[in-house]
Amino acid sequence: MKGIHFENVSKHYKEGDRTFTALSNVSISVKPGEFVAVIGPSGSGKSTFLSIAGALLQPSEGNVIINGTQLSDLKPKELSKLRLEQIGFILQTSNLVPYLTVLDQLLVVKKMKGSITNEDKQLAKELLEEVGLGEKLKKYPDQLSGGERQRTAIARALINDPNIILADEPTASLDTQRAFEIVELMKSGLKSRNKAAIMVTHDERLLKYCDKVYKMVDGNLTLSEEQSAVQ
């Protein structure tokens, strides 16, 4: 089973002697090449869902399967390895390391897996060129615009050739034009590489770029009826 699959996943948080259900029986499959959006009001469970998809948080019940591997079968070390190799994260504020250049933001991810080869450097440069940052390899995050920082984050998410891309409000800090550019870039990057991608967003203008739109309401995930057309 390629891609990412949730089978009846629930997450309960303990609050004193009460239990709060943040995710309730969520089932979803995102296949390679599919770009899925999850929308929903604040507090509906989107971050909890994305954290579980990214193997950062364990579900209380149910199974998460990434490329055929059931996450509950893995030991902590194996989970970290899977996170590094199979999942690319793009976060709201890009989370770049302030003292690393654009090129090094990508290479540091490679370094986590071992030493950096010339091929790694070549690949990092190619990815940065693809996202329009070929001229900015030596710049630091504070020398970049918000859109350029998100472009760096997209290239970084792709450097290990992960199967799954998870994006949490990737356009939150951008104006409309930049937001569209970033989502178009994400879409072309993941479609050309056949990645399964999930984007959590508040911004309904971005849904036209997605193949399917799911709504999260009070921890329940349903396919939205106003599903966007496949581009």
Ligand SMILES: Nc1ncnc2c1ncn2[C@@H]1O[C@H](COP(=O)(O)OP(=O)(O)OP(=O)(O)O)[C@@H](O)[C@H]1O
């Ligand atoms: N560690 C925690 N302990 C207890 N409750 C939590 C915890 N994390 C989240 N919650 C609760 O679970 C619910 C879902 O939270 P979550 O952060 O997943 O929502 P969200 O849809 O991402 O919201 P937002 O759009 O505001 O980021 C909320 O009611 C939140 O208060």
